[in-house]
Amino acid sequence: MGALELGGALLVLFAVLTIGKAEIYIVTVEGEPIISYTGGVDGFEATAVESDEKIDTTSWTYLDPILKPPFSINKSSLGLTPTITILLTSAKIYIVISGSFAYHFFSLSCGYSFSEKVKSYARHLENKHDMLLGMLFERGTYKKLYSYRHLFNGFAVHISPEQAEILRRSLSVKSVARDWKVRRLTTHTPQFLGLPTGVWPTGGGFDRAGEDIVIGFVDSGIYPYHPSFATHNTDPYGPFPKYRGKCEHDPDTKRNFCNGKIIGAQHFAEAAIAAGVFNPSIDFASPMDGDGHGSHTAAIAAGNNGIPVRMHGYEFGKASGMAPRARIAVYKALYRLFGGFVADVVAAIDQAVYDGVDILSLSVGPNSPPANTKITYLNPFDATLLSAVKAGVFVAQAAGNGGPFPKTLVSYSPWIASVAAAIDDRRYKNHLTLGNGKILAGLGLSPATHPNQSYTLVAANDVLLDSSVMKYSPSDCQRPEVLNKNLVQGNILLCGYSFNFVVGTASIKKVSETAKSLGAIGFVLAVENVSPGTKFDPVPVGTPGILITDVSKSMDLVDYYNISTSRDWTGRVRSFKATGSIGDGLMPILYKSAPQVALFSARGPNIRDFSFQDADLLKPDILAPGSLIWAAWSPNGTDEANYVGEGFAMISGTSMAAPHIAGIAALVKQKHPHWSPAAIKSALMTTSTTLDRGGRPLQAQQYSETEAMKLVAATPFDYGSGHVNPRAALDPGLIFDAGYVDYLGFLCTTPGIDVHEIKNYTSTPCNYTMGHPWNLNTPSITISHLVRTQTVTRTVTNVAEEETYVLRTRMAPAIAIEANPTAMTLKPGASRKFSISLTVRSVTGTYSFGEVLMKGSRGHKVRIPVVAMGFQRCYVLCADDVTEGTERGSGVSIYIMGDPSFFDRMISHLRATCKYYSGYPKDLGPSQVIHFTSEREFVQLLREGYPVVVAFTIRGNYTEHLDKVLEEAAAEFYPHVKFMRVECPKYPGFCITRQRKEYPFIEIFHSPEQALNQGRVADPNITKYSVKVLPFNYDNSCYGFREFFKRHGIGASQAK
Secondary structure, eight states, X not given: OHHHHHHHHHHGGGTTOOOSOEEEEEEEESSOXXXXXXXXXXXXXXXXXXXXXXXXXXXXXXSSGGGOOOTTOOTTOOOOOOEEEEEEOSEEEEEEEEOOOOSOOOOOOTTOOOHHHHHHHHHHHHHHHHHHXXXXXXXXXXXXXXXXXXXXXXXXXXXXHHHHHHHHTSTTEEEEEEOOEEEEOOOSHHHHTXXXXXXXXXXXXXXXXXXXXXXXXXXXXXXXXXXXXXXXXXXXXXXXXXXXXXXXXXXXXXXXXXXXXXXXXXXXXXXXXXXXXXXXXXXXXXXXXXXXXXXXXXXXXHOOSSEEEEETTEEEEEXXXXXXXXXXXXXXXXXXXXXXXXXXXXHHHHHHHHHTOSEEEEOEEESSXXXXXXXXXXXXXXXXXXXXXXXXXXXXXXXXXXXXXXXXOSOOOTTSEEEEEEEOSEEOOEEEEETTSOEEEEBOBSOOOOTTOOEEEEEGGGSBOTTOOOSSOGGGOOOGGGBOHHHHTTXXXXXXXXXXXXXXSSOHHHHXXXXXXXTOSEEEEEOOXXXXXXXXXXXXXXXXXXXXXXXXXXXXXXXXXXHHOEEOTTSOEEEOOOEEEEOOOSSOXXXXXXXXXXXXXXXXXXXXXXXXXXXXXXXXXXXXXXSSXXXXXXXXXXXXXXXXXXXXXXXXXXXXXXXXXXXXXXXXXXXXXXOOHHHHHHHHHHTOBSBOTTSSBOEEEEOOSSSSOEEEEOOHHHHTTOBOOHHHHTSXXXXXXXXXXXXXXXXXXXXXXXXXXXXXXXXXXXXXXXXXXXXXXXXXXXXXXXXXXXXXXXXXXXXXXXXXEEEEEEEXXXXXXXXXXXXXXXXXXXXXXXXXXXXXXXXXXSOEEEEEEEEETTSOEEEEEEEEEEEOOBEEOOOTXXXXXXXXXXXXEEEOOSOTTHHHHHHHHHTTOBOOEEEOGGGGOOOOEEETTOSHHHHHHHXXXXXXXXXXXXXXXXXXHHHHHHHHHHHHHTTTSXXXXXXXXXXXXXXXXXXXXXXXXXXXXXXXXXXXXXTOOOOSOTTOEEXXXXXXXXXXXXXXXXXXXXXXXXXXXXXX
């Protein structure tokens, strides 16, 4: 309290400086949140609980929505994240995090109520938040949006940047992060995944699949009156005491959003309101879905089974969620026009965990890595999810829709299941038959024109009314009033597919409506110009229609139309002679070449920081259906223009893939209620498949320069561990488990991370590291910079009967792989370690992929992907007798001659590959002089394993020339290429670097005198040298050096 008062006293003088435009900030402050508070504050008893089983929540009484107990805590949980609060001034929104995590929960005796303790401590935390703001700022200059008291101790606030700086300097504030925006990232998929025959029967059938599991959806809300969310009349849902979330009422109808199936419904919009973008007339100040996205994702995961999908008088099958009996808890934090704000999303997640959800489905993510954080894993959003997982909640998040480009993922952290999107085996094809006999393939989810009859084709541009004034492309066929009905009626309307359809200002649905209102028999949309990789989806319409996506086929159509159409000298049509007929596109075609990775699905490798440095962690984790998914839709929905006003929609995205995994995870949770989130994720990953229905390796859609898209061999960067296999996931045999302490160790081991920042977000110091990030016990292995040999350890736990497993490995030729042991027997519940050694055979400059397959004697197959990129070790040597032109000796002399662009390739080979080396010059063998007139010779030396790579031995006037070359090269390639400048003075044995951030840190000492002058221990052997090399982008702080030493096995007592 004294520190808070002092901090406030020092800063209150600046409170009037609210000059800048207000923004939203998330602030963390000192003190533990409700769920991990173990006591220590005078007058307030501990609120944290510790139990070997999930907490009995029936004894809790509730004060308000924020004060509900942690129902979903797993027996392996150790506590949760700190508390959070949100503020609002006439400025931006900030989120403040405070507090520390408790190590354990205390046991809760049956019938004992913590309500007064919780109520008292919650009030204490919120009072502290209010007191801090009141001391620092004048009333009316800020607005607090949320107090986070469960997973975090902090708040979100709307204040000016100047006020945010004042908060940062307060002694009781641990971090201040500016809020950022997030965005929204089936009838057939249950059958495609084998749920009706292979999974649902094991749990009592579809009418019990997901029973007693609550899935929370942080999305755009829900349309509660849809049949996918109706309660069963014959088998109604009973009371569910373990979940205590509240249900808001529809402000228009006054009806409750909940019905037993929907068990909770709340909305979070304080940040959106503070930012001035919330429109209650279309966004709805309630859980009502004004977009359609939230209803769609909820139905995919937990929609009722057997709901007929009807549109335009046709039925497209029966829809079902993955876990049709699971309960739905709605936490609306996304909105139709602007997406959402992290402050609102964090509040929704905090509430969901508080309320007791088992699973979180997040079809939401940032537009890019958060710019205000260095490490992708450490920000208010990911830290909140770490707390949720710590509480025993499984989290499925959409991987992102930035594919097929590499490093486009927006889901980064190991505690999250990051889900990529697949195309299933169903396609909707159609064809157009022309009067000249040509048949043009296309897409069209529509009925056929009358069989055995052709109709005249009329182009929209040829039937314009003379009075029309066009401010848009008339060929888009979006406005029937500008087209001549007398010429269109009874014919097929020919329209153009322009960029307006891509951006959403034109829709196929509107084309169909235009054709129908003009009395047309049908319509044809022809794509005449397309960028490579443009994505086309069939859209259900009631009028015969087809979309010709192949540009060459569109040209055939246009040529035939123009040849057949008679015009006068002004270009006006005299007679329409081109004819055609449209086929039936209502019936899907099933393909064996499925699943495939969808074009839009975000790709790896995963990144660990905003500089897009590769992470030692595989993402995405798993592949699930995400293309052309039928599910519920809100009539208010505007997310897809083709489905406005409809009750169902067939849309694509990793947003659709994530709820598939959330629903399947609910089925695994139902069968194994005590499994941790990591165990569930492991079961899904290790049992997935990398083969399609035809038994061939999975393929991925990719951009092509000559056609819309092409298929290439898929890799773990496309699909993670593989495509989900729900039936096998229920009985995985072995699991790779991990918990909060493991994830904390991962964070503390990640290069470049600030240990103080870790403590700010987790309130836990870095007392534990795991040597390398790749040692986290995940069901995958990724080493982004493999030098020589690395051995990775994993621990598996047997969740089946006693079984003997044989380990087999497979890897691309550039990397050697070896397992130890090659066989092991595990009793039920037993755990066993095994190691995987990876050795660089050759340096290719690309990632190598492989796998470890563990085949059990009882039929279990456990597979984990292995990913690594090999680098050659390099030494930087400047020896006593090296001068320009040296051909033999103990070092290497390198001439720089022309082609400065070579530097970018040279540095890409050198960076992050160097190690310590101490020895005698004679051990290195004869040196070579390399003249850089071409790069081939240098690269060949690297691949052949030459140990001595780089040394600039500059003397006299050569220095000036080299500086000029480097500066010119740096100007051309910066910041994409960093340049090394090593200067070797004429006195023997001492090289130094220019002390700039973009250069590697290189020191070479040959004599005791030089070493002593640098504060080093004298080396009695004056002929021995030591070389120290750090990558150009390495953290040169004390912590960075210490971590570098650890990774390379150098103890603190060793001479450097």
